[in-house]
Amino acid sequence: xxxxxxxxxxxxxxxxxxxxxxxxxxxxxxxxxxxxxxxxxxxxxxxxxxxxxxxxxxxxxxxxxxxxxxxxxxxxxxxxxxxxxxxxxxxxxxxxxxxxxxxxxxxxxxxxxxxxxxxxxxxxxxxxxxxxxxxxxxxxxxxxxxxxxxxxxxxxxxxxxxxxxxxxxxxxxxxxxxxxxxxxxxxxxxxxxxxxxxxxxxxxxxxxxxxxxxx
Numbered sequence: 001x002x003x004x005x006x007x008x009x010x011x012x013x014x015x016x017x018x019x020x021x022x023x024x025x026x027x028x029x030x031x032x033x034x035x036x037x038x039x040x041x042x043x044x045x046x047x048x049x050x051x052x053x054x055x056x057x058x059x060x061x062x063x064x065x066x067x068x069x070x071x072x073x074x075x076x077x078x079x080x081x082x083x084x085x086x087x088x089x090x091x092x093x094x095x096x097x098x099x100x101x102x103x104x105x106x107x108x109x110x111x112x113x114x115x116x117x118x119x120x121x122x123x124x125x126x127x128x129x130x131x132x133x134x135x136x137x138x139x140x141x142x143x144x145x146x147x148x149x150x151x152x153x154x155x156x157x158x159x160x161x162x163x164x165x166x167x168x169x170x171x172x173x174x175x176x177x178x179x180x181x182x183x184x185x186x187x188x189x190x191x192x193x194x195x196x197x198x199x200x201x202x203x204x205x206x207x208x209x210x211x212x213x214x215x
Contacts, residue, residue: 040175040207047172048076050208051130054168055080058215060128064121066114066135066154067172071097073132074107082106085121087114087135115153122161129165131158134172136183149182152192159196169193169200171209 026045033043051063051073061082065073068088074097077084087110088094094111101107110117114135136149147153151171158167171177171189179185184192186209190202199213 038206041173042206044072044076046206047132047208048073050206051077051132051170052080054130054170054210054212058128058130058166058168058212060130060168062125062127062129063132064118064125064129065132066118067133068097068109069093069134071100071109073134074101074109078104078107084108085110087112087117087121089113089135113150113153115150115157118154118157119161122157125161125163125165127165128167130168130170132170132172136173136176147182149176149184151177151184151189155193155196166199166213169209169211171211172207174204174207174209177209 026048029043029045030049033039033046054060055063055077063074063077063081063084065084065086068074068086070093071086074084074086078101084104084107086097086107088097089112091111094109098109101109110121114133131154133151133154135154136151155169158169174186177183177186177189179188186202186204189209190211193200193202193211197213200211201214202209202211204210
């Protein structure tokens with residue numbers, strides 16, 4: 001007796017199943033990391049969760065990322081933000097990310113040095129954003145501009161065009177900010193941020209420097 005083919009699931013059902021599975025895997029990875037004592041650096045799924053927590057807490061409709069790399073952070077938050085903007089220095093990685101998100105009209109990928117591109121982006125923002133600042137060089141396939149770590153240029157652009165909006169600033173790889181090369185210390189970075197806007201409180205947790213204006 002011939003086997004009857006199963007009817008294909010509707011696309012909406014497939015997408016829901018995929019989303020639920022991804023969330024389950026993410027939560028499992030985060031739990032395992034916590035049980036292991038929260039070693040550094042944390043897995044990417046932990047960083048995704050941190051961004052989502054701040055989005056909910058501060059109701060930010062926009063995500064701005066420096067350092068697109070392969071686009072995994074953009075992918076993780078496709079359905080969480082009204083608008084996603086990401087900057088990638090590498091021409092090759094920029095082209096791959098642009099192709100990856102070609103069907104997502106609310107995603108814009110820019111190519112260039114984040115410190116130079118951010119001023120243009122800041123002029124377009126009229127709502128609070130979460131800034132995921134990960135544009136510093138970290139070897140491997142990542143690109144390096146004129147500086148290993150353009151964090152001062154990135155922050156200068158944000159505060160210069162900030163329009164008084166209470167942006168959330170999340171800086172990845174806190175363990176690298178020890179005052180070597182182009183990386184300032186966390187203390188120097190805190191002083192820089194508060195000199196531009198004393199409302200900001202800065203803390204480090206799970207390898208992420210977090211600067212927010214208390215709600």
